[in-house]
Amino acid sequence: MQYRIEKDLLGEMQVPRDAYYGIHAARSAGNFPVSGMKAHPVLIRAMAQVKQAAALANISAGLLDREIGAAVAAAAAEVAAGGLADQFIVDPFQGGAGTSVNMNVNEVIANRSIEIIGGNKGDYHLVHPLKHVNLSQSTNDVFPTALRVAAIGMVLELSDSLAGLQTALQDKEAEFAGVLKLGRTEMQDAVPVTLGQEFSAYAEAVARDRWRLYKVEERLRQVNLGGTAVGTGLNADLNYIFNVIEELRMITGFGLARSENTVDLTQNADVFVEVSGLLKACAVNLAKIAGDLRLLSSGPLGGLAEINLPEAQAGSSIMPGKVNPVMTEMVTQVSYQVMGNDQVIAYAASAGQLELNAFLPLIAHNLLQSLEILNNAVNIFNIKCIRGIKADEARCRRWLEESHAFITALTPHLGYEPAANMVREAALKKKRLREVLLDSGLLTEEDLEEILTPGELTRPGVAGSRRLKKEG
Structure with a gap:
C-alpha cells in the first residue's frame, strides 16, 4: 500500500494515499479501536448536510471563495447521499465530544473537494479540512x-x-x-x-x-448551529449565522430554527x-x-x-x-x-x-x-x-366453557350465594358449570344463550338485562 504524509499538532503520520480521510481520523481510529462499529451512517449524512449548509452560507457571507465553496458543497452533498461511506472509520466510543467524527467528515469532504477542482488527495493548500470545510464552525x-x-x-x-x-x-x-x-x-x-x-x-x-x-x-x-465553541458564536460572522440555518432547512426539508439560547x-x-x-x-x-x-x-x-x-x-x-x-x-x-x-x-x-x-x-x-x-x-x-x-375460535370457546368465569355475568340472575354454590358444586363434581346450572333448573338453555353472548358479556351493563326486566 502506498502512503502520503500528513501533519498535525502532534507531528507526522502516514495515511493511505487513496484514503479520503486524513491524519485526524487515522489517529482516532488508532486511539479508539473499541467496538468494531462505526459512527451511525445517518449521523454522517446529517453531518454532511450541515457542512453543505455551512459552505453555502460562507459563500453568501463572502467568507469562502466561490470555487472552493462550490466544491465543498458538492462533496458534502455526495457524502449526504451515501457516497464514500467506507471512509468514515472512527469508532462511536471516543473522547472529544464528537471531534473525531467531525474531523473525519471534514477530511473526507476536503479531499473529495480537492478532486473536484482537479487536485490530488492530501493537497490541503487547495481545500483545507479546517480552514475551508470547518469554516465558521465548531464540533460543539x-x-x-x-x-x-x-x-x-x-x-x-x-x-x-x-x-x-x-x-x-x-x-x-x-x-x-x-x-x-x-x-x-x-x-x-x-x-x-x-x-x-x-x-x-x-x-x-x-x-x-x-x-x-x-x-x-x-x-x-431548535439547533445551536452558529454558536461555535460554547454557544456564544465567537468567530462566526453574523451573516453566516443567520443564513446557515436557512440553508440547512432547505437541504433537509425540516422546520429547523436557531435556538434563542x-x-x-x-x-x-x-x-x-x-x-x-x-x-x-x-x-x-x-x-x-x-x-x-x-x-x-x-x-x-x-x-x-x-x-x-x-x-x-x-x-x-x-x-x-x-x-x-x-x-x-x-x-x-x-x-x-x-x-x-x-x-x-x-x-x-x-x-x-x-x-x-x-x-x-x-x-x-x-x-x-x-x-x-x-x-x-x-x-x-x-x-x-x-x-x-x-x-x-373453538379453542377460545373451550377455555371459556371449561372455566367458571362467566358466573359473574349470571350473578344478577341467580344471586351471589347461589352462584357461589354452583361454582363449588361444579368444582367438586368436576362438571362444566353450564351443566350444573342447567341441572339446577334455575336457568334454561335459552336463558344462557341470551345472556352469554359477546354483545351481552363484553359491554357495560348487566348481561341479559332484558330477561331481568321480563321477570320484573
Whole structure:
C-alpha cells in the first residue's frame, strides 16, 4: 500500500494515499479501536448536510471563495447521499465530544473537494479540512445540530411505521370482534372478553406511542448551529449565522430554527433524554404486546393456543416439527435493548459539565441505534407477525366453557350465594358449570344463550338485562 504524509499538532503520520480521510481520523481510529462499529451512517449524512449548509452560507457571507465553496458543497452533498461511506472509520466510543467524527467528515469532504477542482488527495493548500470545510464552525455546534437532524428524520420514520402497526392491529380488532374468549387477570380466569377487545387495547397503546413521537419531533427542531465553541458564536460572522440555518432547512426539508439560547443547547442534552424516554415507553408497550401474543399462542397442544402466529422458521435442532414464536421474541429483545440504551443516554446526558457535554457521541450512538432497531422491529413485526395472526375460535370457546368465569355475568340472575354454590358444586363434581346450572333448573338453555353472548358479556351493563326486566 502506498502512503502520503500528513501533519498535525502532534507531528507526522502516514495515511493511505487513496484514503479520503486524513491524519485526524487515522489517529482516532488508532486511539479508539473499541467496538468494531462505526459512527451511525445517518449521523454522517446529517453531518454532511450541515457542512453543505455551512459552505453555502460562507459563500453568501463572502467568507469562502466561490470555487472552493462550490466544491465543498458538492462533496458534502455526495457524502449526504451515501457516497464514500467506507471512509468514515472512527469508532462511536471516543473522547472529544464528537471531534473525531467531525474531523473525519471534514477530511473526507476536503479531499473529495480537492478532486473536484482537479487536485490530488492530501493537497490541503487547495481545500483545507479546517480552514475551508470547518469554516465558521465548531464540533460543539456541528455535532449537536447533526444529531438533531438525524434524530428528526428517524423519529418521523418510526412514527410512520407505528401508524402501520396500529392499522394492522385495528384490522385484527375488527376481524376478531365476535370471538368470545376467557379474560385473565393475574394469570387467573376472569370475566369474558372478545379477542377483538384485546387487540383494540394493543392498537390504542401503539397509537399513543405514535402520537407522542410525532409531537416530540418539534422539540428537536431548535439547533445551536452558529454558536461555535460554547454557544456564544465567537468567530462566526453574523451573516453566516443567520443564513446557515436557512440553508440547512432547505437541504433537509425540516422546520429547523436557531435556538434563542445557543449556550443552552451547546451544554444541555436533555432533549435527547426526552426522546429516548418516549422510545422506552414504546418499547415497553411492544414488549407487553409481544409477551401477550406468545402466551396466547402457546402450545399448540399443551398451551392456550387461542391464536395462531404465522410460522417463520423451524424452531428446534432436536425436536422435529417444533415452531417457535420468533417474531415476538425478536421484538422483546429489541425492546430490552432500547430500554437499556435509555439508561445509558440518561447517564451520559447527566455527565455534561459546564459549557459542553463530552459524552454526546455515546448519546448519539445509543439514540440512533434505538431509533433504527425499533423502526426495523416494528415493520418486521407488522408484516411477518401481526398481519398473519389467526384466531382459534373453538379453542377460545373451550377455555371459556371449561372455566367458571362467566358466573359473574349470571350473578344478577341467580344471586351471589347461589352462584357461589354452583361454582363449588361444579368444582367438586368436576362438571362444566353450564351443566350444573342447567341441572339446577334455575336457568334454561335459552336463558344462557341470551345472556352469554359477546354483545351481552363484553359491554357495560348487566348481561341479559332484558330477561331481568321480563321477570320484573
